[in-house]
Amino acid sequence: MDVNQTRLVQLFTSLTAIDAESFHERKMADHLMDLLEGLGVSVTMDESGKATGSDAGNLFGSLPGTGERAGEEPLLFLAHMDTVAPGRGKRANVREDGTITSDGTTVLGADDMTAAASILEAVREIKETGTPHRPLEFLFTTAEEAYTVGASAFDFSRVRSKEVFAFDCSDRMGSYSQTEPTLISFSITVKGRAAHAGFEPEQGINALLAAARAIASLPLGRADDHTTLNIGLVQSGTGTNVVPALAICQGEIRSLVHEDALALYEKTLACFQKEAAAIGATASGEKVIHLTAYRIEKEDPALGRYQKVLEELHLPAYQKVQYGGSDINVVRRKGLDGICIANPMYRAHTCAEYTVIRELAELAAIVRGLMLS
Ligand SMILES: [Zn+2]
Numbered sequence: 001m002d003v004n005q006t007r008l009v010q011l012f013t014s015l016t017a018i019d020a021e022s023f024h025e026r027k028m029a030d031h032l033m034d035l036l037e038g039l040g041v042s043v044t045m046d047e048s049g050k051a052t053g054s055d056a057g058n059l060f061g062s063l064p065g066t067g068e069r070a071g072e073e074p075l076l077f078l079a080h081m082d083t084v085a086p087g088r089g090k091r092a093n094v095r096e097d098g099t100i101t102s103d104g105t106t107v108l109g110a111d112d113m114t115a116a117a118s119i120l121e122a123v124r125e126i127k128e129t130g131t132p133h134r135p136l137e138f139l140f141t142t143a144e145e146a147y148t149v150g151a152s153a154f155d156f157s158r159v160r161s162k163e164v165f166a167f168d169c170s171d172r173m174g175s176y177s178q179t180e181p182t183l184i185s186f187s188i189t190v191k192g193r194a195a196h197a198g199f200e201p202e203q204g205i206n207a208l209l210a211a212a213r214a215i216a217s218l219p220l221g222r223a224d225d226h227t228t229l230n231i232g233l234v235q236s237g238t239g240t241n242v243v244p245a246l247a248i249c250q251g252e253i254r255s256l257v258h259e260d261a262l263a264l265y266e267k268t269l270a271c272f273q274k275e276a277a278a279i280g281a282t283a284s285g286e287k288v289i290h291l292t293a294y295r296i297e298k299e300d301p302a303l304g305r306y307q308k309v310l311e312e313l314h315l316p317a318y319q320k321v322q323y324g325g326s327d328i329n330v331v332r333r334k335g336l337d338g339i340c341i342a343n344p345m346y347r348a349h350t351c352a353e354y355t356v357i358r359e360l361a362e363l364a365a366i367v368r369g370l371m372l373s
Pocket residue numbers: 080111112144168
């Protein structure tokens with residue numbers, strides 16, 4: 001696989017040393033821009049920060065093809081720049097056992113800097129060896145961890161590539177997300193009437209009671225074999241001596257079938273409305289669709305390209321069903337072909353996050369294989 005592992009690890013740890021929590025990606029964006037320009041990539045930062053509230057925009061870059069391959073179709077490589085919290089002051093520890101961890105007080109940032117480092121290292125190596133290559137495009141997004149709002153604000157009409165490769169799937173190497181869910185978050189407000197709980201409780205209409213009855217009758221957890229439902233926040237009440245006039249319940253629905261997610265939202269709202277009406281209260285809801293489900297078919301060109309590269313590298317191929325969602329949800333919603341490929345990030349989103357050096361080198365080899373495919 002002949003990847004320069006030492007240089008790759010150095011690059012990875014230097015990237016993870018940069019603070020880049022969601023909406024605060026500016027330092028990371030500036031640094032990646034320098035590195036990309038150093039490799040001959042022309043890069044621009046878009047204006048999406050105004051819409052997303054991030055201090056940076058998405059980075060979009062392109063590198064012309066070379067030699068006899070200059071006229072071929074480009075391919076786009078994608079990683080997200082942001083990390084979840086706690087992600088300030090990250091310090092990577094390269095360990096004897098071949099893993100890299102944080103110091104235990106922050107996440108590591110393997111999500112998604114294993115991807116960024118592998119993309120950069122693959123380009124660097126292709127340039128160094130002078131291997132003729134097709135035109136390449138690059139997209140580094142902001143705020144993926146906040147329901148992919150960075151990618152959603154990117155103007156995909158700028159992209160010439162038809163196939164997009166993202167590396168943002170926490171599973172064993174050789175995996176990819178065969179399907180990712182629709183994700184809806186919602187807020188349902190039950191309105192009753194306040195009354196003194198001791199003097200005239202019969203004048204009150206207890207919004208919390210209606211909400212509690214609705215929640216008790218919902219299929220919380222795994223609603224069916226491909227759909228989950230959660231009510232995660234309930235706000236209600238103004239005092240122990242007041243019949244609560246208001247109950248606000250917030251939750252989310254994930255489903256591998258888009259229509260099923262929408263239907264479960266309607267069912268959830270109807271359930272609140274029924275229980276509210278039963279005691280003379282009302283219920284209304286608001287929803288936001290953050291992600292739209294997709295499924296990758298066997299004949300998918302990007303998948304075929306990925307599987308061929310795995311074969312050439314003698315790596316096994318797996319598929320997984322992911323309930324996370326990624327920028328690929330956006331890519332596919334915009335009508336491009338794209339897959340989300342596994343990268344070595346384990347226990348992501350916790351302070352125990354780690355990566356495996358051997359697998360990081362494998363990822364760089366996969367990326368290079370895709371670029372040269
Ligand atoms: Zn990620």
